[in-house]
Amino acid sequence: MVCQEFELEKFTHMRLKIINIVGARPNLPKIAPLMREMQRHPEIEPILVHTGQHYDEALSDIFFRQMGIPTPHVNLEVGSGSHAAQTAEVLKRVEPVLIEHQPDLVLVVGDVNSTIAVSLAAVKLGISVAHVEAGLRSFDRSMPEEINRILTDALADYLFVTEEDAIQHLLKEGRPRESIYLVGNVMIDSLRHFLPIAQKSPIGEDLGLKNGADWQRFAVLTLHRPSNVDSTEKLAELLGAIDSIASEVPVVFPVHPRTQQRLAQAGIKTHPQLRMIPPIGYLDFLCLLSKATLVLTDSGGIQEETTALGVPCLTLRENTERPITISEGTNQLIGTDPAKIIAAAQSILAGNGKPGRIPPFWDGHAAERIVDVLLKNPPVGPHRKSTLPVT
Ligand code: UD1
Secondary structure: HHHHHHHHHHHHOOOOEEEEOOOOOOOOOOOHHHHHHHHOOOOOOEEEEEEEOOOOOHHHHHHHHOOOOOOOOOOOOOOOOHHHHHHHHHHHHHHHHHHHHHHEEEEEEEEOOHHHHHHHHHHHHOOEEEEEEEOOOOOOOOOOHHHHHHEEEHHOOEEOOOOOOHHHHHHHHOOOHHHHHEEEOOHHHHHHHHHHOOOOOOOOOOOOOOOOOOOOOOOEEEEEHHHOOHHHHHHHHHHHHHHHHHHHOOOEEEEEEHHHHHHHHHHHOOOEEEEOOOOOOHHHHHHHHHHOEEEEEOOOOHHHHHOOOOOOOEEOOOOOOHHHHHHHHOOOOOOHHHHHHHHHHHHHHOOOOOOOOOOOOOOHHOOOOOHHHHHHHHOOOOOOOOOOOOO
16 A cells, blocks of 8 residues: 555656647637547646636637547636737746746647747746747748747757758757657648547538538638738738639628737628628538638638648748748749739639649647657756746
């Protein structure tokens, strides 16, 4: 009995305590498979912290329910704000949480303000950081996410990458080769896991796009990048191009709150087949993506999801940090010139979508690979916990 208790105590003591961070909507499909995988391993104690960068039912809560993500142990409730204010609030509020829990590792995903803020708080406390989706670069420093990516990668001890190019970017920035792991794409883990469930979504009937088993042709649009939506003129110009597409096929447009605010101010009139709807949950959205004839977007994750689904995608940006979706996938970087958008969309609607193949390791097992790396190479070193105040 004593012996068993000793063993249990020893085992509990040796568990790898990992604080996993989510902040904004795109973090959630990335963390879901990681939490699931960590929970399968009794050697790991996963803790989930939500910074509260996104807080709405539609941008946060519905994702937790649909993807079975555990309720966060802590919600920092930072809310919206300027970049400096939001980043500073996360930094300030996460520090006592890290001190209280004394994790062996903090795992961050993606490129949002919460990603860099928590990484910075953690390294200053001597806690190792793992960055999932490291090394992506748009080489456009006017994008807030590009700054977050560069800084997070400069701090992280484990750099988990989705594609080969990312390895080269990290090496050029002086990151050690032994800290870089090509593991695939956790977002695609979620896609593969949830696609069969998503296909049962009633969204097709609800939007009148489906009759019996038959879907009509339609496009999906998302727009939320500040460079596309923060100027009314730019937004009006883009929606003008989308109007032309909507005169040929219905275009479903789940409108992000940032975009909604601008639309409300601008009073732009659009074609009746441009169907603006509030943000929708993961399963409904995945269902629409998988059945769309064409997707137009400025999101990063959607470029990857369309490549994994084999659905033609037009990226309405001048650059992408996900070039593999172009070199191997169905994505085309089309920019924001209305004439080019209309011509590319018409070509796809005429049946000339770009064929693609699925990049290596985008196979639904990225989270397994990440957890395997962490278990085989647990954080060690002189800095580990050395600067954490004892509670
Ligand atoms: C953030 C991320 C971006 C990511 C996007 C996905 C950064 C720098 N940006 O941008 O990388 O692609 O999330 O959505 O981290 N709002 C709500 N409800 C919410 C959250 C926000 O209505 O739950 C409104 C607020 O009025 C806010 C606006 O949306 O001012 C924009 O939100 P914010 O978090 O500032 O940036 P996003 O554009 O969402």
